[in-house]
Structure formats: structure tokens, C-alpha cells
Amino acid sequence: MCLLCGEFVPQAHWTDRHVEDRARAKGADDGGYTRERRRDRAHRASLANEVLKHYGLRVRDWGGSKYVLSDGKGNSELVGDLGSLWPAATKLAGRTLDPLDPVLGERLRAALE
Numbered sequence: 579m580c581l582l583c584g585e586f587v588p589q590a591h592w593t594d595r596h597v598e599d600r601a602r603a604k605g606a607d608d609g610g611y612t613r614e615r616r617r618d619r620a621h622r623a624s625l626a627n628e629v630l631k632h633y634g635l636r637v638r639d640w641g642g643s644k645y646v647l648s649d650g651k652g653n654s655e656l657v658g659d660l661g662s663l664w665p666a667a668t669k670l671a672g673r674t675l676d677p678l679d680p681v682l683g684e685r686l687r688a689a690l691e
Contacts, residue, residue, distance in 0.1 A: 616642050622660060628689065632682045633671045637663060 619639045626637050630647075640646045640656070647666050648654035657666045668675050676682070 612642070626660065626663065628686060629675075629677065629682065630667060632679070632685060633667065633673075633675055635667055635671060637667075 616639070619642060623637050623639050623645065630637055634650050635647060636649075637645050637647045637657075645657045645659070645663060646654055647657055647663060647670060649670050653670060655666045655670055657663050664675065
């Protein structure tokens with residue numbers, strides 16, 4: 579399949595699967611499923627931003643199908659799913675992102691208090 583056609587065939591990343599399963603179990607209509615899926619994607623982007631903020635990056639949902647990752651310098655990159663987010667963030671930040679960074683851990687703990 580060519581790249582263009584692949585963009586029009588929705589394939590749920592495993593991070594989106596639980597929303598689909600939950601919607602099917604509830605028998606949600608298309609509108610309810612779409613709202614729940616968008617809400618879930620926004621929540622995941624918000625959680626990712628808590629970590630990305632430490633590296634000067636930000637992510638937002640784009641149309642319910644992609645994410646836009648950006649830095650404070652005006653650079654941005656389109657990523658398909660959360661699995662693609664971290665390699666793109668490493669590239670955009672120009673350094674390795676360490677989720678076990680003690681400074682990051684302290685900042686996240688302080689935000690919870």
C-alpha cells in the first residue's frame with residue numbers, strides 16, 4: 579500500500595485499542611465513540627506533556643488521528659501515535675530523553691503534591 583492510501587486507512591495503535599474495546603462493550607454509537615476517543619487522546623497528550631515539558635517539548639492531538647510534537651523554537655513534527663512520539667521527541671530535542679532522570683522524577687513528584 580502506498581503512503582497516501584495508508585493515511586486514509588485507520589489503524590489503531592495499541593495505545594488506542596482500549597478505547598475501541600470499551601466503546602464496543604458499551605455499544606456506543608459513532609458520536610459517543612468519537613467523543614470518548616478524542617477525550618482519551620487529549621488525556622494521553624496531557625500526561626505526555628508532563629514529561630515532555632522537562633525537555634522543552636509539547637505534544638497536541640491533531641484531528642484525532644495524529645499528534646503534533648513541537649519545541650519552543652518553532653520546529654514541529656507530525657507523529658502517528660504514542661509509539662512514534664518518543665523517537666521523534668529525541669530527534670527534536672537533539673538529545674536522549676531519559677524517563678528515569680532524577681530531576682524529572684523530582685519535578686513530577688512535586689507536581690503531584
